[in-house]
Amino acid sequence: DIxxxxxxxxxxxxxxxxxxxxxxxxxxxxxxxNWYQHQPGRAPKLLIYAASRLQSGVPSRFxxxxxxxxxxxxxxxxxxxxxxxxxxxxxxxxPITFGQGTRLNVK
Amino acid sequence: EVQLVEIGGGxxxxxxxxxxxxxASGFTxxxxxxxxxxxxxxxxxxxxxxxxxxxxxLYADSVKGRFTISSDESKNMVFLQMNSLTAEDTAIYYCVxxxxxxxxxxxxxxxxxxxxxxxx
Numbered sequence: 001d002i003x004x005x006x007x008x009x010x011x012x013x014x015x016x017x018x019x020x021x022x023x024x025x026x027x028x029x030x031x032x033x034n035w036y037q038h039q040p041g042r043a044p045k046l047l048i049y050a051a052s053r054l055q056s057g058v059p060s061r062f063x064x065x066x067x068x069x070x071x072x073x074x075x076x077x078x079x080x081x082x083x084x085x086x087x088x089x090x091x092x093x094x095p096i097t098f099g100q101g102t103r104l105n106v107k
Numbered sequence: 108e109v110q111l112v113e114i115g116g117g118x119x120x121x122x123x124x125x126x127x128x129x130x131a132s133g134f135t136x137x138x139x140x141x142x143x144x145x146x147x148x149x150x151x152x153x154x155x156x157x158x159x160x161x162x163x164x165l166y167a168d169s170v171k172g173r174f175t176i177s178s179d180e181s182k183n184m185v186f187l188q189m190n191s192l193t194a195e196d197t198a199i200y201y202c203v204x205x206x207x208x209x210x211x212x213x214x215x216x217x218x219x220x221x222x223x224x225x226x227x
Contacts, residue, residue: 032211036152043201043220044152049213087152091205091212095167096142096154 006099012107023088032092039084109133116221127187129202140205145198
């Protein structure tokens, strides 16, 4: 199975901050990498697919980059609604695997 | 509106069985990938199973031989039959559509989830 490792596991930031979350795959996955936002009590939401493509309806302050094994999710200017847990996920091979999550907290 | 709604969660004793249902609207389960993904308390997301009516089914090793995914195209629903449940199966279970994009896929439609608690 492909292991997905996110860093940091948690992060404290303020509204307006620029935030970057990284995700590393245990083997190359080309750009078969997606990012999700999960707010407790709600359904997870797709933010970025294919490493860098913004899902329809997602604000442009979210962006993704990377390929092969190293990927990043960047939020350019944090908004109050962005405090949540973020997951990366690989779809390169079965079983689909997720990172352990990064909890973005209010500083 | 494209939507998934899960029903059937609850409290079940260890060793028991439970069947989850997922009702799709706004798209057909026929020829689409529909997954179950779970989140145990305090843990991250874990893929459980997938069905595609034209391709077949797959399972995570942790549930293989105990869980069965199926669909009813006439009702536009997907099911997850869970047998021999243990405390480790306690989780919120999400029904999720997975959409192909070239060679890759992404999970673009998620239900709100249904909670399964395995406890005596």
